[in-house]
Amino acid sequence: MQALLEAFRAALVSLLANRLRSVLTTLGIVIGTASVIAVVSLVQGFSESIKQQLAGLGGSTLTLEAVNTNENILFGKINRITFEDLETLRYRVPGVAAVAPVMIVQTPNISYRDRTVTSEVRASTADYAPVYGRFPVKGRFIASADDQGRRRVAVIGNELVEELNLPDDPLGEYIRIGSEWFRIIGVMEKQGDLLGFSLDNYVVIPFDVGRAINGNQLRPFMQVSFTIDDVDQVDAVRDRAKRAIQTARAGTADDDTFRIQAADSVVKQFEEITRTTTAVVGGVVGISLLVGGIGIMNIMLVSVTERTREIGVLKALGATRRDILVQFLLEAALLALLGGLIGIAIGWGAGALIASLIPGFPPAAVPIWVILGAAGFSALVGVVFGIMPASKAAGLDPIEALRYE
Amino acid sequence: MIAMRGITKRYVMGDQEVRALDGVDVDIKRNEYVALIGASGSGKSTLMNLLGCLDTPTSGSYLLNGRDTATLDDTELARVRNREIGFVFQSFHLLPRMSVLDNVAQPLVYRGTPRGERLKRARESLDRVGLGNRLSHRPNQLSGGQRQRVAVARALVGEPSILLADEPTGNLDTRTSAEIMALFDALHGQGQTVIVVTHEPDIAAHCRRTVRMSDGRIVEDRSNADRVTEHA
Numbered sequence: 001m002q003a004l005l006e007a008f009r010a011a012l013v014s015l016l017a018n019r020l021r022s023v024l025t026t027l028g029i030v031i032g033t034a035s036v037i038a039v040v041s042l043v044q045g046f047s048e049s050i051k052q053q054l055a056g057l058g059g060s061t062l063t064l065e066a067v068n069t070n071e072n073i074l075f076g077k078i079n080r081i082t083f084e085d086l087e088t089l090r091y092r093v094p095g096v097a098a099v100a101p102v103m104i105v106q107t108p109n110i111s112y113r114d115r116t117v118t119s120e121v122r123a124s125t126a127d128y129a130p131v132y133g134r135f136p137v138k139g140r141f142i143a144s145a146d147d148q149g150r151r152r153v154a155v156i157g158n159e160l161v162e163e164l165n166l167p168d169d170p171l172g173e174y175i176r177i178g179s180e181w182f183r184i185i186g187v188m189e190k191q192g193d194l195l196g197f198s199l200d201n202y203v204v205i206p207f208d209v210g211r212a213i214n215g216n217q218l219r220p221f222m223q224v225s226f227t228i229d230d231v232d233q234v235d236a237v238r239d240r241a242k243r244a245i246q247t248a249r250a251g252t253a254d255d256d257t258f259r260i261q262a263a264d265s266v267v268k269q270f271e272e273i274t275r276t277t278t279a280v281v282g283g284v285v286g287i288s289l290l291v292g293g294i295g296i297m298n299i300m301l302v303s304v305t306e307r308t309r310e311i312g313v314l315k316a317l318g319a320t321r322r323d324i325l326v327q328f329l330l331e332a333a334l335l336a337l338l339g340g341l342i343g344i345a346i347g348w349g350a351g352a353l354i355a356s357l358i359p360g361f362p363p364a365a366v367p368i369w370v371i372l373g374a375a376g377f378s379a380l381v382g383v384v385f386g387i388m389p390a391s392k393a394a395g396l397d398p399i400e401a402l403r404y405e
Numbered sequence: 406m407i408a409m410r411g412i413t414k415r416y417v418m419g420d421q422e423v424r425a426l427d428g429v430d431v432d433i434k435r436n437e438y439v440a441l442i443g444a445s446g447s448g449k450s451t452l453m454n455l456l457g458c459l460d461t462p463t464s465g466s467y468l469l470n471g472r473d474t475a476t477l478d479d480t481e482l483a484r485v486r487n488r489e490i491g492f493v494f495q496s497f498h499l500l501p502r503m504s505v506l507d508n509v510a511q512p513l514v515y516r517g518t519p520r521g522e523r524l525k526r527a528r529e530s531l532d533r534v535g536l537g538n539r540l541s542h543r544p545n546q547l548s549g550g551q552r553q554r555v556a557v558a559r560a561l562v563g564e565p566s567i568l569l570a571d572e573p574t575g576n577l578d579t580r581t582s583a584e585i586m587a588l589f590d591a592l593h594g595q596g597q598t599v600i601v602v603t604h605e606p607d608i609a610a611h612c613r614r615t616v617r618m619s620d621g622r623i624v625e626d627r628s629n630a631d632r633v634t635e636h637a
Contacts, residue, residue, distance in 0.1 A: 006514045017502045313498040316459060317559070318487020318515040320480045398459045402498070 004326065011331035014303075015338075025299040026339030028292025029381065033343025033374050034350060036285035040278055041351030041364035047274040049362030060231045061131060062238060064089065064224040064245075064260050079257040081222045088248045089226060095237040098127035099226040105210045107178030110203065112164040119160060120202040121177055123210020131225045139171045139186030146185075147206040154182040158190040159200035177203065178213060193360050234262060289377065292339065293385035300332050300389035311393050312401025325394035332386025333379050340378025344371055406566060406598065407433040407456065412465035414451050414621075425451040426462070427621035433600065435566075438593040440609035441602045443618030450571070452618065453602045457492060457569045458485045470566060487515050491560030493570035497552040499544035499559075505531065506540040509559045516563070530562040531555070534588060550581035557588060561597075568592065568599045574608055586611045 015022045066079040081101075090099045105121040128134075129141045136155055146153050154175065161170055170184045182205060191199035214220050228237045238260050245258065304311070311324060351364035414426040426448050433439055443449040454460040455467060458474055461482070467474050474485055486492075491512075499508050510520075510527035518526075531537050534554040544552055553573060560568055570589070574582035590611060593599050601612060609615050610629065617625035 002517050002519065013502055309498065310500060313494075313500065314511070315483065316457070316486060316492045316494075316498075317512040318483050318563075320483040320515070322480070323483075323515055399454050402459075402494070 003323070004330075007323070007327045007330050008334075010327050011334050014307075014331055015334060018303075021299065022335060022338070025296055026292070026335055026342065028295045029289060029336050029339030029378050030292075030343040030346065032285050032288035032292050033340045033378055034347035035288070036281060037344050037347025037366060037370065037374060038350040038354065038364075039281045039285075040370050041348065041366045042355060042361075043274055043277050043281070044367055044370075045351075045355055045362045045364040047270055048365050050270050060234065061133075061225055061227050062234070062241070062260055062262055064226070064241070064258060067257055067259050080219045081224055081258060082219055084248060085245050085258070086222075086224055088244050089224060089241055092248070093237065093241045093244050095228050095230065095233055095240065097227040097229050098130050099224060100124050100127040100131040101207060101222055101224045102128070103207065103210050103214065103220050103222045105177070105205065105213050107180075107213060109178065110160070110164065111176040112166055112173065115164050117160070117163045119157075119163075121210070122202060122204050123207045123214075124204055125207045127226075128204060131227050134188055134191070136186035137189045138169070139184070141186055142204060142206050147208050150209055150212065151206060152180055152182045152209060153185045153206065155186040155188060155204045156184055157188050157198075157200040157202040159198050160203065161187060163201070175203075177205070180213065197360070238262075286377075289381050292378075293336065293381040296332055296335055296382060297385035297388060300328065300335075300386055301392065303331075304328065304389050304393040307393075308396060308401045308404040311396050312398050312404065315396070315398035316402060321394040324396075325390045328390035328393045329383055329386045332390065333382035336382025336385075337375060337379040340375045343378070344374055406435050406470055407431070408466075408468040409455075410466050412452075412455065412462045412467060414448075414455065414460070415463045424621050426455070429465070429621075429623055431616065431623060431626070433567075433598070436593070436596050436598055437600075438589075438598075438611075438613040439600045440612035440615045441600060441618065442604060442606075442609050442615060444604065447618040448621040449602055449618045451621075453569065453571055453600075456567070456600065457490050458482045483515070487512060488563060489566045491563065491565035491568045493553070493556050493560050493568065493573045495572035495575040497544070497549075497556045497576070499552055499555055501544055504541050504543060505536070505547070505555050508544065508555060509562050512559060512563045526562055527558070530558040533561060533592075534558045548581075549577050550584055553577060553581075553585050554588065557585070557592075561592070566598060568597055570599070570601045572603055573601065574603070574605070582608070 064081060064085065066081050068079050072078060086099065086101050089096060101124060103123045105123050107121060110117055110119050110121070122128075124142070125147055126142050126144050129136075135141065137158075139155070141155055142153065145151075154177065156170070156175075160166070161168075164175065166173055166175075166184075170187060173184050174181050175184060176182070182203075188200070188204075193199065211217075211220070228234060241260055314324065348364075348366055351366065355361050355364040409429055409431045412426055412429040413424065416423045416425060429448075429452060441449050441453065451460075455462055458469070458477075459482075461477070462475055465475065469485065469489055472485075474482065477485065499505075500511065503511070506524060506527050509530055510523040513523040513526060528537065528540065531540065534557050536551060536554050536558065539547065539551065539555075544555065547555065553576075557568075557573075560570075568589075573589075574585055577585060586608060589599050589601065593613075599612075601608060603609055612629060614628045615625065616623055
């Protein structure tokens with residue numbers, strides 16, 4: 001320990017003696033580490049914010065959606081979720097609680113007095129609120145009676161109040177969706193932004209009203225979300241639903257034309273993307289750290305040559321091979337670690353700066369394992385690339401070294 | 406303390422074998438003050454390297470304080486140098502980035518002496534050579550004579566058996582040379598064993614015994630009896 005401390009002191013003295021050179025030498029490591037930290041902090045911040053957005057959707061919500069490959073679309077053979085599937089799910093699968101079909105209504109213009117805006121109009125049932133976990137802050141949500149009575153009523157997203165210049169209490173006001181008039185019966189709670197897009201710019205109308213506006217198509221684009229009674233039964237219910245739909249569709253559809261996913265599988269997908277991105281970036285940056293390491297090795301070799309006589313003196317004074325080896329190894333490791341630490345600071349700053357410059361981008365987040373990993377890896381690069389110069393220094397013959405001019 | 410028997414050292418240079426030392430026998434006792442002289446190429450530097458355990462002989466035995474050093478490996482030789490030998494070089498060889506005090510304390514680093522103890526002993530050693538007031542200077546802020554004193558202090562700090570000086574006055578003017586030799590005389594007076602390698606007769610005259618080398622052999626080994634009485 002004592003010897004290590006001394007070697008550490010000697011390494012520090014020698015690095016401080018050549019400040020400019022030390023800093024320039026570490027530049028490769030600085031740039032490599034800074035870029036990995038910047039990119040990872042952005043990716044992590046992004047993934048954190050997506051996770052938060054989707055946090056409301058728990059593992060008990062499942063989604064039934066059609067699967068279409070590029071090939072399907074090319075041949076015009078497009079798979080859809082049908083009203084039969086909806087019925088099957090609703091009535092023939094034990095364990096399913098609430099079922100909320102969502103159909104996008106293709107009339108994007110919404111007007112109030114002299115204002116016209118574009119928004120997303122979703123047609124759904126009373127189950128939409130419990131299934132998606134979104135509830136109105138004013139008024140009420142669509143009720144089953146609204147559906148059955150084909151009432152022209154609408155629940156609007158928070159942002160539309162402002163966009164359409166509606167009064168603070170918009171309940172009872174009439175808006176026009178396409179060519180139909182709808183009475184506002186509720187305003188939904190605020191959800192905020194995702195990647196700069198507002199999540200509060202939408203209208204929900206009764207499912208059957210939406211169907212009628214869409215022209216009573218037999219097979220509209222539709223996605224069905226549903227909840228289950230018992231979270232622990234999620235896999236069993238999913239399999240049951242799958243089999244039931246396959247049975248009901250018998251002879252008319254392959255089993256790869258639809259899929260049932262848990263809502264948190266989206267989160268898992270994002271985590272997977274984050275992991276992959278982080279790994280790829282890590283690999284690319286690993287290469288730049290190797291280049292930085294070669295730079296360190298180069299300078300250390302120069303330094304050993306320059307200090308040949310000094311090494312000879314130290315050996316004459318009683319330094320063993322090991323003493324010299326440890327001193328030079330520590331010097332290389334310190335150099336690389338220093339570069340790593342500077343790089344971490346710069347990368348952190350750069351990530352935060354970039355995140356703040358892009359509107360709506362979530363704040364950068366640097367997980368502690370990335371910092372520790374980056375610092376540890378740079379030090380390791382220093383040690384690995386320091387081995388050659390250090391063993392060269394340690395192996396010098398003291399007589400030759402003392403005579404060196 | 407030093408007993409060399411049948412020491413030879415051969416180098417191969419190209420396809421020629423050079424016999425740098427060709428059968429050297431020499432004994433040096435505690436508190437001797439020996440000048441090792443000879444022309445360049447006489448083998449005196451090779452002998453000094455062997456005496457200082459910087460190198461091992463091709464054949465022969467070298468007992469240092471009763472221990473045969475001819476068979477030691479690198480690490481053991483380093484230990485012996487650290488404990489038994491105090492080197493003083495012609496061009497001082499101080500470490501430029503360290504203070505005078507740290508320079509002097511450096512040999513103790515390799516003994517694992519704690520820093521406080523090291524600096525204390527370095528201070529004492531600098532007092533012995535009369536430089537107790539220049540502790541925090543850098544070597545390049547000192548004159549040649551002062552630098553060589555620092556080097557002597559460094560050589561002494563580990564209380565070595567032998568103070569081994571290689572042309573210690575080679576880079577100094579006459580007056581400073583005399584000061585350094587006076588310092589060596591004084592150290593000898595305090596009981597230190599001193600070996601000075603030199604080609605200058607004036608310097609050799611300070612010593613009590615002269616060993617002259619030529620062609621890898623000792624050709625003369627005499628005591629400077631007249632000087633002993635003069636100094637006594």
